[in-house]
Amino acid sequence: MTRNWKDMIPQPAQDFLSGRRLDEIECIIADMAGVARGKAMPAFKFDEASTYYLPTSIFLQTITGGWAEFRDGADLEPDMIMRPDFSTATAAPWTADWTLQIIHDAEDADGNPIPTAPRNVLKRVIEMYHAEGWQPIIAPEMEFFFVARNTDPNMPIIPPMGRTGRRAAARQAYSMSAVDEYGKVIDDIYDFAEAMGLEIDGILQEGGAGQVEINMAHGDPLTLADQVFYFKRMIREAALRHDMFATFMAKPIEGEPGSAMHIHHSVLDMKTGRNLFSTDDGKSTEAFMHFIGGLQRHLPSAVALIAPYVNSYRRYVPDFAAPINLEWGYDNRTTGLRIPISSPAARRVENRLAGMDCNPYLGIAASLACGYLGLKEQLSPREECRTNAYMDDNELPMTLGAAVEMFDGASVLHDILGSEFCKIYGAVKRDEYNEFLQVISPWEREHLLLNV
Template sequence: MTPDWLKQIPQAAQDYIAGRRLDEVECIVADIAGVARGKAMPASKFARQDKFYLPNSIFLQTITGEWADNPTGAFTEPDMILVPDYSTTTAAPWSADCTLQVIHDVFDQQGAPVPMAPRNVLKRVLSLYEARGWRPIVAPEMEFFLVARNVDPNQPIIPPMGRSGRRAAAKQAYSLSAVDEYGKVIDDIYDFAEAQGFEIDGILQEGGAGQIEINLNHGDPVRLADEIFFFKRLIREAALREDCFATFMAKPIEGEPGSAMHIHHSIIDIASGRNIFSDEQGRETPAFLNFIAGMQAHLPAVIALLAPYVNSYRRYVPDFAAPINLEWGRDNRTTGLRVPVSSPESRRVENRLAGMDCNPYLGLAASLACGYLGLVEGSDPRPECLGDAYMSEDELPLTLGDALDIMVESEPIGEVLGKEFVAVYESVKRNEYKEFLQVISPWEREHLLLNV
């Protein structure tokens, strides 16, 4: 007899376990970094429970495994209640056993959403849109590198070996032959995505050596953040199967471009179903310009979320195809805010500042928060940039410490994302930044040891 919860899961998950014995269920949540935390259990045990427990300290753990100070009170680690969102159930096709993954929503013991949980932060922002009769639509682009296995962190990262026996080459953007070099990994990504019920809009070679971009279809922000969260894991597993690594570091290889998570946004009026960026004649609306103005005004305050590590700021350098400005332009890839060519129905704004190392829930929440504030404030953007925006002056914080300073000083961002979340996020990131500053780099040893 089929347990009742299996009747609630997506068709792709039902197809995956059809005719098989389900062995294990992974109960997972995304922590501050976007790392999957939780517990795995026998499917029979999962079927007998409707909630699970984890300590709230998982949102105070840094990327290195250390613990940040709790700015909201004593470090007592009370349990949170995890409730499965069965709509997120998907296969873990790389597992030896028949395994399903389920993302869980996180509540405190009084039943309120835990404000530090990244999925809850995104839902909080979406609720502000909904209260005004709006529904955001997003379309993310994921860039990442396939690299040779690197088991010694002291050694530089290098491109993977292709089927030709040569290492992947740079400056081969959009080359199908370059993609074919690591075709087995791509095949595994397609196979895993199909088993998990994910639709890939396209895969292409980017400008870096072994750098790939995957585009996802537009849709609901929470659903797409869930997919990116799952995709990062499936891509890593596909790479490991073919004896290489997949990395979502913003800047993994010296001298190569970085990896971004470009985010396309449009806003639907819930009552009419129309894109509020276009009027009935197909022209740009004041709301369209307000959204851009909000991005220009508030993006500096969320760069700490879009560029969450010290490595993230290595991507923000001139002449490496990463915009480091807040200019906007139509079909202009040198601007941080690009308006792609589109029909009036799909008119949208592309934020090109986020790095692929960001937590997808927080990256989408931060970007949408800026646009929301622009819509509410009703301000106008600067004039459109018609030339090369790479020549613009730097407008973004260029270190993690500076980015955190701007974030905590922004009252509007604190109100939209939640002040308790901002305090916890700052605590985690200050801890990571302090740890990084204790590491002496090869550059320092080479140039300072005998010269200063």
């Protein structure tokens, strides 16, 4: 290990360790679901080691803990080398000792990126932009719920108890009083974020009971994906301190809105720094329209990545503030592709279709890939939608099975994301869907048991 690695880590991590003895290092990597996997070790062991290994089969693991049936040499379970990205080093401030987390990249023995690692998939898409002289910029919005502890999966999820002694209420969007109901956990989120060097642009109450949104500043897609990955883990830890859960399920509570990860996109010219979506006189460019056209054309095939679980499709229902269309419009929240009010230099496209349950690396990679294809294929979008697009017909696959089938056939998208990754991702999702189909739900028992 590089002896001076502590000099290479970001300033917030150095500040966290100032005057303290580092106890532990967590070497982590995101699996297909965006779950942190890896190894924890004493800090002195990290200093002494030269290489760390994990089996590549972690990318075959399903959300239920099973293993996808995929036979293409993967049954040999070869190891991958974990390479620390020291720019990602950050505190784990909820631990009892002084601990750093470091995101690692996955490489083979020859130093080549493991194509099935989600972080490498996003890197691949970003590199395609760079090859064209483009710098993609994104800004994610994270929606999630605080909920009461749920230790019995057979019981419905309910809102948490607030400081008033009452359950968090729905339909209180933007209410400061609603946020104050669980102010102590919000305070911990701010404190943890500061210790970790994570920037929060704002926190607000969303429309669901106990539903919160965190906005993040715009920037490099890989950096922002790393931050969402860290945020999800940190928010869960903050909630547990206050006897509640934080959940990023797309639709955790029946009758409440779902949780999205809206993704704002723009593309800069790497030489000039100019936003390719605006002309010098502030008008929209052809590149702007092509990007929208790419999202409209290719997003249906990418839905399996931005809505990755059976629960994801419970969010795609009418009248619950989730667009289920591919319309675009200026300042129109009913469209799947919204153009927010902004200055010409900040002109961007907001993809409102991705769920918060998606792996941030894969959700961002999929959305950028669709826009990239629009730019390369010079696709034109449909006419702007100036009406309520919620009233339009569904344009997306409405089950995970249908979404995976479309994804499996999307050869152009596979070329961008990598064919090996796409094969394994499809296998994982098919196994998850088939396992779900074997479960009999309470709805079926209630309505079918004695009536059919």
